[in-house]
Structure formats: structure tokens, C-alpha cells
Amino acid sequence: MSDGNRQQVEADGHCFVCGQLNETGLRAVFEIDHENRKSCCRIVIPTGFQGWADVVHGGIISSLLDEACIYACQSEGRQFVTAELTVKFRKPVTLGTELVVTGELLEQRKRVWSASARLEVEGKVHAEATAKVFVLDEQL
Numbered sequence: 001m002s003d004g005n006r007q008q009v010e011a012d013g014h015c016f017v018c019g020q021l022n023e024t025g026l027r028a029v030f031e032i033d034h035e036n037r038k039s040c041c042r043i044v045i046p047t048g049f050q051g052w053a054d055v056v057h058g059g060i061i062s063s064l065l066d067e068a069c070i071y072a073c074q075s076e077g078r079q080f081v082t083a084e085l086t087v088k089f090r091k092p093v094t095l096g097t098e099l100v101v102t103g104e105l106l107e108q109r110k111r112v113w114s115a116s117a118r119l120e121v122e123g124k125v126h127a128e129a130t131a132k133v134f135v136l137d138e139q140l
Contacts, residue, residue: 017067028064028101030071037105039071044098056093061119065129068103069115075105079136083112091126093119099126111135 013021018028026049030041041064051057066085073080093099103117111134118128 015067017063018071026060026064028067030067030101030103032071032075034075037072037075039068039075039103041068041071041101042098043101045093045095047095050095052092054095056095058087058089061089061093061127062087062129064099064101065103065117065119065127066131068101068117069129069131069133070103072103072105072115072117073113073133073135076108077135077137080113080133081136082131083134084132085129086131087127087129089127091121091124093121093126097121 013019016022016025018030019025020027026043026045028041028043030039032039045056045060049057049060062085065087066082070080070082100120101117103115105113105115107114113133113135115131115133116129117131119126
């Protein structure tokens with residue numbers, strides 16, 4: 001995994017959020033808008049990911065926002081890991097409803113970039129996040 005001071009990460013399809021081979025994961029599919037440096041995912045969260053009755057667990061919401069930030073960064077590179085994530089929960093998210101999770105690359109500074117994400121239900125913001133993302137790409 002490590003190469004001197006740089007680390008390499010390898011996608012194997014088992015990511016909890018986006019891994020299509022992870023049978024117990026969310027299997028979220030994010031689209032990347034390279035021109036606008038954004039990401040987007042539409043997803044319905046099943047009951048196995050609840051916190052309180054009929055409410056999506058906050059850790060699941062945080063994971064989706066984190067992934068949206070990473071995918072937004074992938075509009076300009078390949079490999080990133082989150083260094084810091086700050087989440088603000090605005091409203092409860094009900095299980096079984098369609099969520100729209102979007103991310104946007106805000107700033108590129110050397111090896112630490114910043115991104116933001118939001119989770120909406122029917123056009124209303126239910127959660128949002130900001131992230132500092134560490135760049136692992138060798139070519140950057």
C-alpha cells in the first residue's frame with residue numbers, strides 16, 4: 001500500500017458505498033461531470049440502514065456525502081482519500097425515499113483539495129458536508 005511517502009489505493013469493487021461487488025453495501029452509482037467538477041447520485045436507502053425507526057442512520061448519510069466529495073474530485077484526478085469531513089444534518093432522511101446526493105470540487109491546493117456535498121429529498125436539503133481531500137495521484 002505504501003510507496004515511500006505516497007500511498008497507492010486500489011479499487012476492488014467492494015467499497016461499502018459504491019462497490020458493486022459488496023453485497024451488504026449501498027451500491028451507489030455516482031456520475032461525474034468533468035466539465036463542472038461535480039458528482040451526482042440518485043439512491044433509495046433500504047431499511048437495513050436505519051437509525052431510528054424509518055430514518056436513515058447518520059453514518060450512512062455521512063458516508064454518501066463523503067463519497068460525493070471524492071467523486072467530485074475525480075473530475076480532476078483518480079485517487080483520493082478524505083482527510084477531514086464536516087457534516088451538518090438539517091432534517092431527518094426517511095428510508096425508502098429517493099435521495100439526490102451531489103458533490104462539487106471547490107478548491108485545488110497542492111495535495112489537499114476541498115469539496116462540498118449535499119443530500120436533498122424532493123429539492124430540500126437534508127444534510128450537507130465539506131471535506132478536505134488528500135490527493136494520492138502521482139501525476140498531479
